[in-house]
Amino acid sequence: MLHGAPFFFTEVTMNKALRNPLTYLLFVLPALLLFLAFFIYPVFTAVYNSFTSWNGISQDKAWIGLGNYTTALDDAAFWQSVKNNGYFILFSCLIQVPVIIIFSLLIAQVKKLKGLYKTAVFLPSIMSTAVIGILWGFIYHPDFGLMNEALGLLGIEPVYWLSDRKWAMLAILITNSWQWTGFYIIMVLAAILSIPAELEEAAVIDGATGLQRALRITLPLILPIISVVIMLSIAGAMKAADIVLVMTKGGPAGSTDVMATYMIRYAITSFKHGFGNSIAVLIFVFTILITAAYQLLVARRVERMDSR
């Protein structure tokens, strides 16, 4: 009976069995409600509150139009925080990405110890950013931190890494890339290892050197994944907050604030909830603008090269 059933018969039975409005509703509802409550609704309340002078507690919300936005855009400290988000992005694109490419190529090449390298390189990215911030705060300690001791061997004077405006941002950027570089190396490595071996072999027969093979064959083939790495770095840079909070709390004197920590300072610590929400909306807008610009200017070209 089962095997002899004509096609339309099974189709009808299946449709009947798998169309049950009540069951469908019950299966969809829990996740959907959570999603609407924590993703869609907050976006609307953030936008609405950003036009008010609400302190986050009282019942009355005074509508002040674009007041919060003009305050933010006139505040030098806000632009400092935007600049620091920019440093996050620049540091990952100009310094982290080349390092990622070089080390993933190196790991792909070696035959021995590949597993060890993968395991060790990936390790920091599964750790809590808070704990890594604590650990590196210790490394940066001016008197007995590892960093100054190592620099001391080279005859360099102790640097007050986290309390000197000149160095604090760089110190955070180094810690951030220490945590995430290995993660991206593993992503790029996976792409390199999935390149068919024949391509490499053919190039060897044609007499290409290792460097030529890396530049002419591997690199063009992994451009799409590098583009993804850059996108993820941008997204990560716009979200950065916990590393700054743990290492410097935005100090000294706001010099390491990023947009998210600037927002938190005003909204939660000094009860300017409406103002904080306008920063949230600005983070949102900047993220969309940068992502769109990147997609239009760079990612498209990479895809075109890829399809060539």
Next chain:
Amino acid sequence: MRTVKQTIPHVFLMGYLLVILYPFLFVLFSSVKTSNQEIAASPFGWPSAIQWDNYINAWVNAKISTYFFNSLYIGILSACLSILFAAMLAFAISRMRYHRTSALLFQLVLLGMLIPNNALLLPIYGMMRQLDILDTHLALIVPYTANAIPFTVIILTAFMRSIPGEIEEAAVMDGLRPAGLFAKIILPLTIPAIVTIFIINFLGNWNEFLLANYFLSNDALKTLPVGMVGFRDAYNTNYAQMSAGIVFSVLPVMIIYAILQEKIIEGVTAGSVKG
């Protein structure tokens, strides 16, 4: 010449390894030293005498056990809830016959991936206060569960779509209804994807700092990352003890990583390409 060529990559890679692993070693050595003076005198060296007291003091002072179990149960419970709800939605989208509604729902959930969740901290804080659950573990469990839903739905839907239709036809012929089909056939077949996603969600919850820092103020409720930062702020003059605290908080993750590293690497990198 050939051997030289083969060693050069290893030299660079070993250098990288040193940069990654030495900080952990530094903390490990420091954690059994007597005092800040000893750390300052020989930061690279072995401790002169092993000082286990630091571990006992850190365990007591940093209340590691409290924070550890808070993080553990919040992390596991939220990860399980997200997977349950997301799996139900994924089942409805991928296997039940309401194709148009399902396509719409899926697009909506995809939209969630584009929303930077840090920026939603304030509205969610407001919601938690209105619900009057600030300063209870629910203020973390509910948002953690919700935050993981878009990503979990996307991965599970992709996985469930790939299950061949013949299996469910046979099950329906045997008289199973949708709920039974979900619980007895589809869910068990999805276990491999669920394990991977569980690890990603759990690690995300375990490491989460922002919500945990601002939504809870009662010390006994704090999670490990927040507790550790508080411990550092309170005992930042005793680096040996602080190092022992860092070892305690890093060790469980290291052990899990040692056992499950293949799954973790695969899962976390798969999770990242979501954007």
